[in-house]
Amino acid sequence: MSYDIALLPGDGIGPTVVDAAVPVLDAAAAANDVDVETTRYDWGTQRYFDTGAMMPEDGLDRLASFDAILFGAVGHPDVPDHIPLDGLILPIRKRFDQTVCRRPAVLFDGVRSPLRAYEGGDIDILVFRENTEGEYADVGGREHRGFANEVAVQSAVYTRRSTERIVRAAFEAATERSGHLTNVTKSNAQAHGMVFWDDIVAEVSEEYPDVDVERLLVDAASMDFVRRPDEFDVVVASNLFGDILTDVGAIVTGSMGLAPSANIDPGNDHPSMFEPVHGSAFDIMGEGVANPLATVLSGSLMFDHLGEEAAASALWDVVADQLADENAPRTPDLGGDSTTEAVATDLRGRL
Amino acid sequence: MSYDIALLPGDGIGPTVVDAAVPVLDAAAAANDVDVETTRYDWGTQRYFDTGAMMPEDGLDRLASFDAILFGAVGHPDVPDHIPLDGLILPIRKRFDQTVCRRPAVLFDGVRSPLRAYEGGDIDILVFRENTEGEYADVGGREHRGFANEVAVQSAVYTRRSTERIVRAAFEAATERSGHLTNVTKSNAQAHGMVFWDDIVAEVSEEYPDVDVERLLVDAASMDFVRRPDEFDVVVASNLFGDILTDVGAIVTGSMGLAPSANIDPGNDHPSMFEPVHGSAFDIMGEGVANPLATVLSGSLMFDHLGEEAAASALWDVVADQLADENAPRTPDLGGDSTTEAVATDLRGRL
Numbered sequence: 001m002s003y004d005i006a007l008l009p010g011d012g013i014g015p016t017v018v019d020a021a022v023p024v025l026d027a028a029a030a031a032n033d034v035d036v037e038t039t040r041y042d043w044g045t046q047r048y049f050d051t052g053a054m055m056p057e058d059g060l061d062r063l064a065s066f067d068a069i070l071f072g073a074v075g076h077p078d079v080p081d082h083i084p085l086d087g088l089i090l091p092i093r094k095r096f097d098q099t100v101c102r103r104p105a106v107l108f109d110g111v112r113s114p115l116r117a118y119e120g121g122d123i124d125i126l127v128f129r130e131n132t133e134g135e136y137a138d139v140g141g142r143e144h145r146g147f148a149n150e151v152a153v154q155s156a157v158y159t160r161r162s163t164e165r166i167v168r169a170a171f172e173a174a175t176e177r178s179g180h181l182t183n184v185t186k187s188n189a190q191a192h193g194m195v196f197w198d199d200i201v202a203e204v205s206e207e208y209p210d211v212d213v214e215r216l217l218v219d220a221a222s223m224d225f226v227r228r229p230d231e232f233d234v235v236v237a238s239n240l241f242g243d244i245l246t247d248v249g250a251i252v253t254g255s256m257g258l259a260p261s262a263n264i265d266p267g268n269d270h271p272s273m274f275e276p277v278h279g280s281a282f283d284i285m286g287e288g289v290a291n292p293l294a295t296v297l298s299g300s301l302m303f304d305h306l307g308e309e310a311a312a313s314a315l316w317d318v319v320a321d322q323l324a325d326e327n328a329p330r331t332p333d334l335g336g337d338s339t340t341e342a343v344a345t346d347l348r349g350r351l
Numbered sequence: 352m353s354y355d356i357a358l359l360p361g362d363g364i365g366p367t368v369v370d371a372a373v374p375v376l377d378a379a380a381a382a383n384d385v386d387v388e389t390t391r392y393d394w395g396t397q398r399y400f401d402t403g404a405m406m407p408e409d410g411l412d413r414l415a416s417f418d419a420i421l422f423g424a425v426g427h428p429d430v431p432d433h434i435p436l437d438g439l440i441l442p443i444r445k446r447f448d449q450t451v452c453r454r455p456a457v458l459f460d461g462v463r464s465p466l467r468a469y470e471g472g473d474i475d476i477l478v479f480r481e482n483t484e485g486e487y488a489d490v491g492g493r494e495h496r497g498f499a500n501e502v503a504v505q506s507a508v509y510t511r512r513s514t515e516r517i518v519r520a521a522f523e524a525a526t527e528r529s530g531h532l533t534n535v536t537k538s539n540a541q542a543h544g545m546v547f548w549d550d551i552v553a554e555v556s557e558e559y560p561d562v563d564v565e566r567l568l569v570d571a572a573s574m575d576f577v578r579r580p581d582e583f584d585v586v587v588a589s590n591l592f593g594d595i596l597t598d599v600g601a602i603v604t605g606s607m608g609l610a611p612s613a614n615i616d617p618g619n620d621h622p623s624m625f626e627p628v629h630g631s632a633f634d635i636m637g638e639g640v641a642n643p644l645a646t647v648l649s650g651s652l653m654f655d656h657l658g659e660e661a662a663a664s665a666l667w668d669v670v671a672d673q674l675a676d677e678n679a680p681r682t683p684d685l686g687g688d689s690t691t692e693a694v695a696t697d698l699r700g701r702l
């Protein structure tokens with residue numbers, strides 16, 4: 001099979017990790033009879049500085065015909081955060097109906113968790129995060145601006161369609177894994193949105209009688225990702241709660257440099273997007289030491305989504321292999337002093 | 352000076368820890384020329400089962416004339432979470448204008464953090480959490496219930512008054528401590544409420560030119576409470592974000608059994624309330640092994656708020672003393688096998 005992949009390296013270390021990961025993806029593809037054609041778009045903050053827009057006006061249309069998108073990172077210290085987000089990544093998630101954000105948090109053998117009690121193999125969590133609405137809805141405003149009685153409102157919006165889509169994706173995964181699903185909400189303090197969410201979970205759970213559902217409040221869940229991460233398997237949460245939990249999950253499994261993610265349209269009408277969870281990290285930009293592994297693992301999630309399981313496993317396994325080998329090169333986030341390039345080259349040698 | 356203190360032990364382990372802590376508070380008070388009169392109210396879920404209400408109708412009025420409230424915990428496995436909350440704790444926070452929730456997260460000498468890199472003395476964070484509105488506002492609803500186009504809305508409400516009050520309290524504390532304040536928001540995705548919050552922080556910061564303000568997104572902050580907790584000093588956040596961060600802060604400093612909290616009316620027109628961060632923990636109720644230290648430390652925050660600094664320090668120091676002594680009794684949450692009573696008795700012996 002042959003696939004057309006759009007590359008959006010973006011800002012900061014985004015190009016470093018994408019350009020290093022692509023040859024690894026290509027090699028894994030070639031070894032498994034998969035053909036990959038990539039098209040690289042230089043959209044991002046530099047384009048915004050030059051032209052006033054993160055991407056061309058027809059940017060989304062151009063992406064629409066690809067089989068998948070591989071994304072690096074966006075964000076620039078000199079630009080307010082919402083510019084790169086509203087100008088590129090959030091519109092992609094929405095336009096392509098990528099309701100399902102799938103984020104594994106796995107403690108690989110050979111990687112040191114900051115938590116004393118855990119070592120390689122102990123943590124294997126899969127978070128399903130609603131990706132297009134909820135607490136990120138652009139609904140709200142301010143009244144009496146500057147006066148003593150000023151008030152600001154920020155409304156979270158949960159639709160049945162998106163909530164069912166994310167919840168169902170989580171139940172499907174729970175069925176394939178341990179049959180255990182943790183539903184994270186804040187229903188004790190948010191009686192409108194979160195109780196609705198719980199109701200959808202209860203409805204969908206009727207279709208999956210073999211999945212056992214545990215409820216946890218987001219404060220307790222964030223704590224428990226530190227206290228007992230080994231006890232989680234599949235987790236489902238709203239946009240904001242999933243965002244928080246996956247950052248905590250990434251750090252307890254060793255490094256943001258290892259956390260991949262998939263932004264999936266479960267209807268498969270549009271391209272899905274695959275991206276490392278880490279950001280543009282301008283503090284290390286240009287040093288050539290960014291960890292490419294989160295991007296390679298995102299590539300594995302991409303092949304998995306495309307149905308190319310052999311290529312997907314090859315990529316996942318080669319990363320696990322490298323991490324388990326204490327003589328292999330490592331980037332500074334993992335305590336080593338190797339370059340992005342050295343890590344990527346070593347990976348290709350192992351394929 | 353003499354103070355009238357209302358005791359609300361509540362549910363589960365609440366009575367265990369409050370009844371164990373009060374004699375310790377009394378002893379510290381007596382040793383420092385402070386007189387404490389306590390009145391104990393059996394409000395909570397048992398009362399709800401018996402009478403249909405968590406507290407009497409005039410409950411809040413009865414509390415109004417006290418100098419302070421010492422609270423245990425509420426919540427019962429057989430009752431939906433919102434009943435004890437809406438029936439007791441949230442009305443107290445609101446009615447008594449307790450905008451400022453102050454929660455220290457300190458890694459005491461002798462306590463083992465689950466994080467490898469940290470030992471006693473390394474972590475000393477003070478979180479200021481807005482305590483009466485924000486994401487907990489009871490604003491929202493559902494439309495098209497049960498239909499495909501159903502939608503639920505949950506609105507967060509931020510008023511200038513409350514936001515200024517919490518932000519100012521945090522700046523005051525930062526001035527007295529290191530002059531460093533971390534402002535935690537999600538302004539990249541919540542352009543209405545959180546940008547308003549940032550604006551208030553910017554305004555108030557003009558009054559405190561010596562305080563240097565760092566901005567952090569809540570996902571990054573939750574991760575950084577695990578990755579680099581030693582670098583935080585004073586932190587300010589909304590109701591929900593403060594809730595999440597203080598649970599993460601409690602676990603990285605060793606145990607929920609050590610985390611105290613103060614719910615303060617900065618105007619001092621009403622009684623403030625002091626409570627351990629942990630909940631009613633029905634799994635260990637009646638076993639007599641709940642950790643009383645969070646409640647004793649909450650008593651220290653209470654005396655501090657009342658201006659009784661000697662009694663406040665005596666309580667804080669005696670807890671630190673006991674924890675640093677490896678032969679002292681410890682409850683199971685800290686790896687020991689002592690009872691609540693043994694820990695409290697030992698504390699009194701050290702006063």
Ligand SMILES: CC(C)[C@H](C(=O)O)[C@@H](O)C(=O)O
Nearest residue numbers: 085089243246277539540570
């Ligand atoms: C960049 C930002 C909008 C994003 C989010 O909050 O979704 C990031 O934190 C993530 O987790 O993908």
Ligand SMILES: CC(C)[C@H](C(=O)O)[C@@H](O)C(=O)O
Nearest residue numbers: 188189219436440594597628
């Ligand atoms: C009991 C609950 C309402 C409460 C909260 O979320 O405020 C608790 O988690 C806390 O942190 O005090």
